[in-house]
Amino acid sequence: MLKASGAMAAATLFSRLLGMVREMAYMHFMGVGWVNDAFQYAFTIPNLFRRLLGEGALTAAFIPVFKEKEKTHGEQEMWRAANAVISGLIVSASVVIAVAMLVVSLALAFGTPKNIGPMTDSGVRVTQQISAHMNEAPPADQTIHFWTPGHFPDRTILMLQLLRVMFPYMLLVCLAAAMMGMLNARGHFFIPAMGATMLNIVMIASVFWFAPKFGLGLAKDQRLPVQIFALAYGVLAAGVAQAAFQMPTLWRDGFRYRWVSPWRDATVRRVVRQMIPGTIGVAAFQINVAFVQLIALFVGTGIVSSYNGAVRLMELPQGIFGISLATYLLPTLAGLATDKNYPEFRATLRHGLASLMFLNLIASVLLVTLAEPIVRLLFERGQFTGASTVRVSYALICLAPGLVMFSTVNILARAFYALGDTKTPMKISLVCLVINFAAAAALLGPLAEGGPGLANLLTSALNVSLLLFALRKKLGKLEMESLRHNLLWLVCLALLAGLFSYLGWRQWENHLGHGNLLLKLGAVFVPALSAALLYLLAALLLKIPAAKEMTTFALAKFKRFK
Numbered sequence: 001m002l003k004a005s006g007a008m009a010a011a012t013l014f015s016r017l018l019g020m021v022r023e024m025a026y027m028h029f030m031g032v033g034w035v036n037d038a039f040q041y042a043f044t045i046p047n048l049f050r051r052l053l054g055e056g057a058l059t060a061a062f063i064p065v066f067k068e069k070e071k072t073h074g075e076q077e078m079w080r081a082a083n084a085v086i087s088g089l090i091v092s093a094s095v096v097i098a099v100a101m102l103v104v105s106l107a108l109a110f111g112t113p114k115n116i117g118p119m120t121d122s123g124v125r126v127t128q129q130i131s132a133h134m135n136e137a138p139p140a141d142q143t144i145h146f147w148t149p150g151h152f153p154d155r156t157i158l159m160l161q162l163l164r165v166m167f168p169y170m171l172l173v174c175l176a177a178a179m180m181g182m183l184n185a186r187g188h189f190f191i192p193a194m195g196a197t198m199l200n201i202v203m204i205a206s207v208f209w210f211a212p213k214f215g216l217g218l219a220k221d222q223r224l225p226v227q228i229f230a231l232a233y234g235v236l237a238a239g240v241a242q243a244a245f246q247m248p249t250l251w252r253d254g255f256r257y258r259w260v261s262p263w264r265d266a267t268v269r270r271v272v273r274q275m276i277p278g279t280i281g282v283a284a285f286q287i288n289v290a291f292v293q294l295i296a297l298f299v300g301t302g303i304v305s306s307y308n309g310a311v312r313l314m315e316l317p318q319g320i321f322g323i324s325l326a327t328y329l330l331p332t333l334a335g336l337a338t339d340k341n342y343p344e345f346r347a348t349l350r351h352g353l354a355s356l357m358f359l360n361l362i363a364s365v366l367l368v369t370l371a372e373p374i375v376r377l378l379f380e381r382g383q384f385t386g387a388s389t390v391r392v393s394y395a396l397i398c399l400a401p402g403l404v405m406f407s408t409v410n411i412l413a414r415a416f417y418a419l420g421d422t423k424t425p426m427k428i429s430l431v432c433l434v435i436n437f438a439a440a441a442a443l444l445g446p447l448a449e450g451g452p453g454l455a456n457l458l459t460s461a462l463n464v465s466l467l468l469f470a471l472r473k474k475l476g477k478l479e480m481e482s483l484r485h486n487l488l489w490l491v492c493l494a495l496l497a498g499l500f501s502y503l504g505w506r507q508w509e510n511h512l513g514h515g516n517l518l519l520k521l522g523a524v525f526v527p528a529l530s531a532a533l534l535y536l537l538a539a540l541l542l543k544i545p546a547a548k549e550m551t552t553f554a555l556a557k558f559k560r561f562k
Contacts, residue, residue: 015194017316019315021200022203038159039231061274061417062271064334065081065267071338088268100163104164108161155297162229169236180192188249194245196242198241199239205234210230210233211231213230302391310399311399313378317359317360321360329418334417342475345418346475354546357487358547359550361490361491364402365498367396369531374396377524391449395450409460412464412471419474428463432459439455486545486546490544496535500527500531500534
């Protein structure tokens with residue numbers, strides 16, 4: 001498990017670091033404000049559908065079927081089933097895209113005010129003073145148009161225009177996610193995880209290479225709103241790059257795409273039946289983000305972009321540890337379930353959860369205690385100011401305590417899917433979805449960007465509790481006693497390490513400050529590495545199995561490399 005998920009984690013680490021560079025470039029370019037809010041929400045919608053139809057419910061429903069076909073019918077039938085599912089994905093995604101593009105175009109036709117600026121040479125409608133107010137909502141008497149019958153606010157118009165450009169990204173990343181699922185089922189973890197690096201490279205290039213070439217000839221105060229569309233076209237190019245990156249490995253494994261009618265195909269019907277409830281089960285967090293951000297878009301300026309910055313920071317350890325383990329565990333648990341080897345199923349699940357909690361607990365605590373220096377180091381430049389650092393840090397402090405819960409939900413949901421049960425996680429997620437939406441909507445007003453994070457923390461804890469209860473009923477027993485005992489110790493050690501890191505940062509800040517890049521690096525890495533080392537040594541002294549296994553594995557890899 002450590003070898004497979006470790007290789008994927010290394011690729012995911014590289015990809016997530018590039019993703020962080022992308023986010024740094026975006027923040028430098030847009031700052032925290034209503035232009036960034038519009039872009040981030042427009043990007044959230046196709047990303048949501050990607051998780052619904054692509055890397056979430058579809059792969060969770062398809063990988064067990066794919067593994068079963070390989071074991072019981074051979075490779076020829078396995079590839080035929082894959083082609084049928086991909087054909088169905090192309091049709092369904094194309095229909096969703098066509099309907100969405102029509103709805104957005106109609107909304108823009110009826111919601112754009114008459115006094116919006118003329119068409120530019122890039123074909124984008126802009127007003128004279130949008131970019132001058134990119135970090136705050138423009139005054140009502142200049143360019144912002146608070147909603148009245150007949151037109152939308154400018155931020156809504158910009159969001160819809162960006163959404164119309166980016167929505168086809170959904171099909172591209174759905175295909176890439178399906179290919180990634182097939183490769184994972186075939187035992188390839190490193191190369192598929194590296195596919196996301198291509199996406200990030202292209203999106204970074206859109207900021208530094210494409211945006212300066214976009215909208216030339218405009219006045220200086222008009223350039224930024226028009227150049228935002230360069231980032232939107234960069235998203236489409238990134239989707240193409242990510243999908244194309246998967247093909248050579250699949251080709252070598254024997255996959256050849258051929259159209260297979262999905263309409264009466266038994267495999268497609270089976271996958272769809274399992275996917276429909278799983279759509280909500282796997283993507284509950286993303287659905288919550290989309291709904292809550294829609295409210296936040298109108299509650300206050302900068303809430304969406306501030307919260308999104310915190311989410312990106314939290315997704316770094318979540319992707320490296322949580323998603324890597326969950327991706328490995330799904331085909332592994334599915335194979336054990338097919339063989340009805342339930343003792344090994346429980347042991348593998350317990351082992352995965354122990355490794356996840358050991359790594360994500362310390363990551364969660366460090367994100368909370370070092371939120372301000374981390375945000376300052378990564379984002380504070382260009383349009384991203386000291387005030388922006390305060391807002392994103394606050395959002396991260398409220399969100400990061402839920403890191404372990406978010407990752408555990410992913411693993412437990414995949415345990416159900418490996419058992420062929422997609423309805424139970426769906427029912428649980430529906431309950432949590434309603435509670436989360438109500439809590440986040442209630443907390444947005446008083447807590448601004450901190451509200452969604454606290455709401456997600458509470459409902460993810462409830463989600464984990466309900467999933468564990470339901471899984472115990474399904475398997476008869478979970479045999480998690482040793483995990484509970486070690487978890488109590490790990491929580492205490494993580495809190496101690498967190499206190500140590502916070503005090504270390506305050507001492508650094510009081511004596512050295514953060515006046516240059518070297519001091520900013522030290523403010524993060526000196527207390528973080530010291531606290532992480534303290535956490536590891538204490539866990540080894542207490543003979544925590546996950547600490548011993550990972551240390552032994554890392555030392556063996558180091559000696560082999562050396």
